[in-house]
Amino acid sequence: MSFQLHVWGPAFGLDSIDAECLAAIAAFRHIFHHYDWSLIASNDTSLSPDRTLPALFHDDTWISGYMNIISYAIHHNTSYAGSLADNDLTPQQEADLLAYSSLLSTRGSGLVALSLYASPNAWVELTRPAYSALLPFPLTWTIPITMRAAAIEKAESLGIGYLAAEAEADEAASKSGLETTSTGFLRLRQQLGPKKSMQPEQTAAIRFKQLADDFFATLDDLRGSKKYLLGTSSPSSLDFLTYGYLALMNVQTPFPILAQSLRCRPLIQFLRMIETEPQSYVLPRQESKPRGLPGTIYVFADGAIESIAGAGESWRRWRHGGIKSDEGEEIQDSSQTPVAVGSAVLGLVVVGAAIFLRGLSPFGASTHRFAVPKEETGLYRFGEVGAMLDILPIFE
Amino acid sequence: MSSTADKSKARPQQPQESSGWFTIPAPLARLFKKFPLLTYPPNELPARSPDIRNVPTLYVFISDEDALKGLPSFNPSCLKWQVSTAYLETGRGLVHRTNPTSQTFLKLAGVDFCLRSSNNHASPTGALPFLLPPSTPSDPKSQRPIPSNKLEQYGLDNGKSKLPESLGARIEAYESLIDHRIRNAWLYTLYLSPTNTKLLSNLYIVPATSSRPVRATILYQLKHAAELEILKSTSRDAINPADLYKGAKDAFRALETVLGDGEWFFGSPLPGLFDATVFSYTHLILHDGLAWENRRLNDILEEFPRLVSHRNRIFQRCWGSGE
Numbered sequence: 161m162s163f164q165l166h167v168w169g170p171a172f173g174l175d176s177i178d179a180e181c182l183a184a185i186a187a188f189r190h191i192f193h194h195y196d197w198s199l200i201a202s203n204d205t206s207l208s209p210d211r212t213l214p215a216l217f218h219d220d221t222w223i224s225g226y227m228n229i230i231s232y233a234i235h236h237n238t239s240y241a242g243s244l245a246d247n248d249l250t251p252q253q254e255a256d257l258l259a260y261s262s263l264l265s266t267r268g269s270g271l272v273a274l275s276l277y278a279s280p281n282a283w284v285e286l287t288r289p290a291y292s293a294l295l296p297f298p299l300t301w302t303i304p305i306t307m308r309a310a311a312i313e314k315a316e317s318l319g320i321g322y323l324a325a326e327a328e329a330d331e332a333a334s335k336s337g338l339e340t341t342s343t344g345f346l347r348l349r350q351q352l353g354p355k356k357s358m359q360p361e362q363t364a365a366i367r368f369k370q371l372a373d374d375f376f377a378t379l380d381d382l383r384g385s386k387k388y389l390l391g392t393s394s395p396s397s398l399d400f401l402t403y404g405y406l407a408l409m410n411v412q413t414p415f416p417i418l419a420q421s422l423r424c425r426p427l428i429q430f431l432r433m434i435e436t437e438p439q440s441y442v443l444p445r446q447e448s449k450p451r452g453l454p455g456t457i458y459v460f461a462d463g464a465i466e467s468i469a470g471a472g473e474s475w476r477r478w479r480h481g482g483i484k485s486d487e488g489e490e491i492q493d494s495s496q497t498p499v500a501v502g503s504a505v506l507g508l509v510v511v512g513a514a515i516f517l518r519g520l521s522p523f524g525a526s527t528h529r530f531a532v533p534k535e536e537t538g539l540y541r542f543g544e545v546g547a548m549l550d551i552l553p554i555f556e
Numbered sequence: 557m558s559s560t561a562d563k564s565k566a567r568p569q570q571p572q573e574s575s576g577w578f579t580i581p582a583p584l585a586r587l588f589k590k591f592p593l594l595t596y597p598p599n600e601l602p603a604r605s606p607d608i609r610n611v612p613t614l615y616v617f618i619s620d621e622d623a624l625k626g627l628p629s630f631n632p633s634c635l636k637w638q639v640s641t642a643y644l645e646t647g648r649g650l651v652h653r654t655n656p657t658s659q660t661f662l663k664l665a666g667v668d669f670c671l672r673s674s675n676n677h678a679s680p681t682g683a684l685p686f687l688l689p690p691s692t693p694s695d696p697k698s699q700r701p702i703p704s705n706k707l708e709q710y711g712l713d714n715g716k717s718k719l720p721e722s723l724g725a726r727i728e729a730y731e732s733l734i735d736h737r738i739r740n741a742w743l744y745t746l747y748l749s750p751t752n753t754k755l756l757s758n759l760y761i762v763p764a765t766s767s768r769p770v771r772a773t774i775l776y777q778l779k780h781a782a783e784l785e786i787l788k789s790t791s792r793d794a795i796n797p798a799d800l801y802k803g804a805k806d807a808f809r810a811l812e813t814v815l816g817d818g819e820w821f822f823g824s825p826l827p828g829l830f831d832a833t834v835f836s837y838t839h840l841i842l843h844d845g846l847a848w849e850n851r852r853l854n855d856i857l858e859e860f861p862r863l864v865s866h867r868n869r870i871f872q873r874c875w876g877s878g879e
């Protein structure tokens with residue numbers, strides 16, 4: 161039974177748009193012979209139960225996440241093309257492997273999120289087009305936006321989110337080309353100081369560069385003058401994970417703060433070394449099964465509902481289950497369904513109310529009512545006196 | 557005549573003004589422009605607040621009685637700074653002894669710091685702990701509270717001892733283990749595990765209010781916030797407790813390996829900030845004063861005797877003769 165590796169598709173001239181997917185591809189290429197596995201750029205997180213990529217499908221089971229995939233592949237593989245150092249590490253090296261993997265997937269992914277997702281220029285010029293190339297048509301409206309929101313949140317949870325916040329706030333200002341004032345004249349760009357005329361990435365650059373330098377210094381310090389990070393003779397899973405993140409950091413964005421910082425580091429040699437390692441075969445790519453129209457519409461609808469303000473989050477929790485029940489512990493989940501339904505209804509009511517209010521005339525404006533003049537018949541023709549006499553039946 | 561001229565001028569603007577969905581109606585806009593009607597002078601400080609604070613005060617999550625005795629806080633990030641502030645303020649590392657009779661103040665070597673019970677709403681950044689430096693009314697800068705992310709710098713500037721110089725870059729990698737793997741398991745165990753709900757409400761909710769609906773709301777908000785934190789950190793859609801506990805176990809194993817046979821982490825002669833961080837979790841997990849119903853994290857930690865004795869060493873240093 162061959163291993164099927166499902167990943168995000170290629171972008172920026174790399175094999176994948178996602179760091180863990182890149183790492184998994186590189187590691188698989190190192191461990192396996194080409195006939196042992198296949199690479200499927202499915203771009204579909206809904207395949208695996210954990211709803212995340214990379215995901216490995218083997219023997220009717222799904223394994224997701226880089227670390228899990230590697231340990232599964234090592235244990236279930238019989239013929240190695242190249243060896244991975246993970247099995248014969250000293251306890252100290254194992255501890256380092258865990259700690260640095262954790263550093264990469266938190267700080268590293270935060271930096272990547274800032275440089276490729278949160279920065280408005282990189283998002284517009286690079287990342288969004290890359291996702292558009294990967295996804296079928298209506299999904300390009302929902303999935304990239306969700307990915308970006310998640311990336312910004314990720315950066316925020318690392319305590320460097322305010323860079324993203326600044327980038328977000330200045331986005332409108334930075335994009336406005338020519339504005340006209342209400343009287344129809346061109347508005348002059350405000351030239352109040354250097355800060356106003358800088359792009360959001362430039363204002364954040366100093367702090368961002370500091371974070372990047374610290375991060376690279378930590379990795380450089382681990383590697384020292386060794387060939388591989390942990391000082392092993394063959395690469396370990398940490399080396400491939402590092403490669404995945406460094407490759408994405410090395411992407412030329414409109415404001416390549418990360419890439420420039422990386423280029424002054426000895427670490428760039430490590431990246432070059434992994435990149436130029438002789439590849440014995442071409443990646444065994446396979447076409448992914450097309451989703452089909454119903455599937456696409458289903459995913460699109462799901463994404464669209466998730467992005468409704470207020471109701472989206474409850475919907476997501478209800479759909480994908482907030483907490484998987486632990487053995488021995490019952491999770492009372494009964495309250496979540498009413499909350500989700502309630503919020504959905506509330507959302508609809510708010511939208512309805514908004515549409516209704518738009519239909520009303522502007523508040524404070526004088527109201528004009530137009531009516532067809534009532535045709536006056538019978539004794540009404542004679543004004544008030546006629547109205548009084550109208551009760552009498554004789555004059556009909 | 558003039559009125560028609562006015563109208564024709566005004567007309568081209570109109571479609572612009574009314575085109576947006578969220579334009580404020582003109583009468584409301586006029587009304588809001590009048591605000592604020594009156595600005596009051598800043599309130600006097602409450603009578604119970606001291607005018608001249610000559611000791612720094614650390615505000616943490618803690619019950620009032622425990623604050624008087626200077627006992628450890630029950631919130632990991634507060635406890636970390638409680639331990640480290642004790643350390644940074646003294647010239648002798650973590651060596652000091654609480655004098656239970658003198659109450660209120662942790663008697664440190666020459667420098668006191670006062671412990672106060674507080675909550676998130678009192679903090680300028682919305683998060684505890686924060687520290688009010690000793691202040692004099694004449695110096696406005698000294699009145700400014702110091703949030704937790706600046707505490708280390710404050711300690712370096714004002715402490716009588718320096719932290720052991722940077723112990724190498726590895727510390728950062730291991731910090732990420734604590735901040736993510738161990739913290740996620742901690743968050744799940746305290747906030748989301750249904751059997752620990754009673755403990756959670758005793759710690760955070762009962763002291764805050766006595767009203768039932770408010771308690772229910774706070775409990776829901778707390779749980780929800782914890783869930784979001786975990787999801788953000790794991791970047792998954794769902795929380796899988798088995799994974800979280802496995803992650804924590806791996807992290808504890810790595811920490812135990814790094815500690816090795818040394819007394820403190822990374823071979824330092826004195827306990828540093830990293831030791832305080834580890835202690836803030838290990839102490840609370842092992843603390844008998846907290847009525848843990850779900851003892852999984854406790855069981856996991858018991859498997860690592862070196863971490864347990866590390867925790868005991870720090871406890872010994874800070875709070876004397878153990879529990």
